[in-house]
Amino acid sequence: MSDRTAQGVSATGVSPMVNGMFAMPVEAGPLLDTIPFPLAIISPERKVLFINEAAQVLTGFSLEEARGLHCMYVMRSSLCPDKCPLAKVEDTDSAVCVDANIVNKDRKKIPVRANFAPVHAPDGSIAGYVEALEDIRILQELEIKQGWSYGFGDMIGHSHEMERIFQMVPGIAQTDSSVLVTGETGTGKDLLAEAIHNASTRAKGPFVKVNCGALPETLLESELFGHSKGAFTGATESKPGRFRMAHNGTLFLTEIGDLPLSLQVKLLTFLDDKVIHPLGSTKGVNVDVRIVAATHRDLRQMVREGKFREDLLYRLNVVRFHMPPLRERGEDINLFLNHFVHVFSEEFGKKVTGFSQDALYFLEHYTFPGNVRELRNVVEYCVNVCGQETIEVEHLPRYLMEQPASSVVAAPSMSAPVRDVQTSMPPVSGAMPPPAQAAPGGAVNWADMERKMILDALLQARGRKNKAAEILGWARSTLWRKMKFYEIESS
Structure with a gap:
């Protein structure tokens, strides 16, 4: 009988005990690398001894980086350390299957179905564990997006x-x-x-x-x-x-x-x-x-x-x-604004429902040179800083207001009514005055447009600020603050 046979080789090709230590035959590594599912071999002390190539892709850790680390620092599961499945495997001496999330090296959360099984030494004691993971992002996406x-x-x-x-x-x-x-x-x-x-x-x-x-x-x-x-x-x-x-x-x-x-x-x-x-x-x-x-x-x-x-x-x-590019996708801008407001409101635990008419109008006609990525970042910022249900212009990132006029394009119909991002948004009282005319070259500068909107509302209200604020759909304090900013005087 060879030394390897005496040490006890399991059906998985893992040699549980070598001189009292949990080990693995050299030839088992390439064999496990051919398996498309992420696999990890873990010692009784819960140290990572081996992860195959599929597990390296999923976690972002190389074998050299992972070997010797506690498994919770490699798999980084939502069950670590309070609900470690290996404790249940140790108690029951049987395989365990659980759904959980892991966080890979790039800090991306990945939903997985994790299977844990004990590896036994010749005397029947647990010499280590095998962990197999299944990426279930596809299944979750199908459930979430049914009906889309x-x-x-x-x-x-x-x-x-x-x-x-x-x-x-x-x-x-x-x-x-x-x-x-x-x-x-x-x-x-x-x-x-x-x-x-x-x-x-x-x-x-x-x-x-x-x-x-x-x-x-x-x-x-x-x-x-x-x-x-x-x-x-x-x-x-x-x-x-x-x-x-x-x-x-x-x-x-x-x-x-x-x-x-x-x-x-x-x-x-x-x-x-x-x-x-x-x-x-x-x-x-x-x-x-x-x-x-x-x-x-x-x-x-x-x-x-x-x-x-x-x-x-x-x-x-x-x-x-x-x-x-996003600027050529028309109504998709509204769709993204709606989607990301919902996503970040849920993530940050806020009750933001959408954008005010003037904030929405500006975003609909901004060119978004960074496309969807930039729009997502803008909405994340707005939801972060907004302390009310509706995102106003003052909640938009300041750099948007500092962009040249060419960054804000003219609408197809400058007198068209502004649409709400959220159908549940409360109606805005009063009628929105027509926005400012397009600047030379077909572009609109937001600051000029907003100043023109205020002047038009004051003219329509015969100088009465309360009525002008009602026409604009703003609070009186908002109108007064903007008039001061644009140095607009009204008797």
Whole structure:
């Protein structure tokens, strides 16, 4: 009988006891890495001994970072430490399945279904634990979004272009064709890439994201393709790389326009034969990965300038989605304002219901150069600082008021009535006077527009401030404060 047999090897390939310590055969690591579900091997002292590649993707921790840490510092579950499932496993000596949330290294909360099972030593005692996780974000999204007719995944929209994208995604997701997503920063390219993955047959596999512009070329090559031990100074251990971590899943290459030309060649080689070559290795590795790439750059112009390979563009541009900027999405601005007010009111425990007419009018005609990301940040700020049910102009970020006139575009019909974000908002008394006329070049400056609104209301009210405030739908103190700000005098 070999020493290994005497030590007792479980059905999982884990050797529970080696010289009185919980351990694992060397060959078990690569075997567990092929399993698409996140797995962790935990010692009786609840220290992490091993996490497979799927668990590394989910948690954001590498094996080297996680090994030796208490499991609560790696998995960071909502059940730690007061309701630790391992305590129940220890008490009952049986497997336990629970739903919980974990927080990954990027501080993103992920709902999971966690399964815990004991690993027994030859004498029957518990020598450690196996933890298996299942990402259940997809299931929760389906439950939340049942009945939504204006969205897909985490994306929402009513505009024609977005509805066209929503209709195309399910069919494209079922193929393995490369996808190129273009659009300005903040338009939701990342959300579209993740929606394609979640709607595909690869949904249970990993979704791995790499920002091609975030690392220098020398580190990026190792990050993408991995390296062998001793490949360069400091390479004390082999590293799988993001391609291997995304095996049976999707690799999302954001800012593909920033990928150095030398790595463009290696990516093109992979797209041709599905084989990667880690640094320092003479042997290629076959990986089954779908590529989704995204950029805010004009790749065709970069091809003309010799900064991007034309053959790689053709390989990536099999299916192309273009995310339209928010300023071209019409009613979607209202939809986002409504959505994020609800989201942040719930998150911050506030009772904010929507925007006043003048605050809403300004936001509807602001160009949002940062697109949906900027709008989300604006609403988060407003809900944070607003101490009442309705967000007023004074609750908007100050930088919006300091923007040049070109940042606020003219409405299609400058005399059109202003719409409420929330249908439950109380009606505003009085009639809103027509906004100021468009400035030269088709733009409106908010400060000039608001000053003109006050003057028009005072004129209509024959100088009576109470009546002017009623016409504007403001409190008297609001009108007086704004008149003082704009240095408007009225007898």
